[in-house]
Amino acid sequence: MFDGLSSRLSSVFDKLTRRGALSEADVSEAMREIRIALLEADVALPVVKDFVAKVKERAIGQDVIKSVTPGQMVVKIVHDALVEMLGGDDQESALNLAVVPPAPILMVGLQGSGKTTTSGKIARLLTTRDRKKVLLASLDVYRPAAQHQLAVLGQQLGVDSLPIIAGQMPVDIARRAMDEGRKGGYDVVILDTAGRLHIDQELMAEVAAVRDVVTPSETLLVTDAMIGQDAVTLAREFNEKIGITGIVLTRIDGDARGGAALSMRAVTGRPIKLLGVGEKLDALESFHPDRIAGRILG
């Protein structure tokens, strides 16, 4: 991801840094090229407009033109604006588990987005890195193998999963999971909800009902980076209807252009918290705005 954007920007900056002095026209030309590069990377148009306006204002305000190394100053301004666009500091992307235990993490999203895999990955992260006691529970009663799939994942990881009771409905499973979480002294209960192929009212109503029962400390939307701007639209919709606290972008190991990752925070007001970078259970990364900006700018 970001390869196309990264090489486009690096050629813009090469041109700028090779010159000793810059005119206002040079800066404007660079901004035009940055704008095109971002749009080609599939960043949402309003986000691109804001970004370019901000960078331009700063570049002119800070007397880049008169400085000794104007090109490098522009690179620095772009870097800082990218970090801001991605959500600023790392604090924002940390998982909030600061509630009376067990902390409920509600996983939501469309079918096939990587919800179940990500539930397993988060369980692994919390048990190995943070030494948390985690309970996994699948609320997906529609796909016959779903609950079993999560139980198998749990076994692979050595993480407990809620025993399956055939015929029990999602809200009741969620209640039982929280009871079990309290009784068993768990720190975290991860609730993997059912997804459908498209958003529908039924799905939203069910997720909202589960949310009301468990009061999640995190509601994470899991979405596939490969669907580009649709991921941003989806996040906005889930946020309006359910109220998400963060986003997990999966399949960033694929060749997505990266626009979704860059637009997410600005469009939804919610941070990306984690990145899925492969099928394996350790293929999960925390989201660091500064590192992503560094990756893009090389």
Ligand code: GDP
């Ligand atoms: P769910 O329907 O949302 O629960 O989706 P699953 O967790 O079953 O994942 C669907 C498919 O996507 C599986 O084959 C996963 O191995 C795969 N997958 C999940 N996350 C990632 C990721 O970050 N990268 C890649 N390459 N594949 C992923």
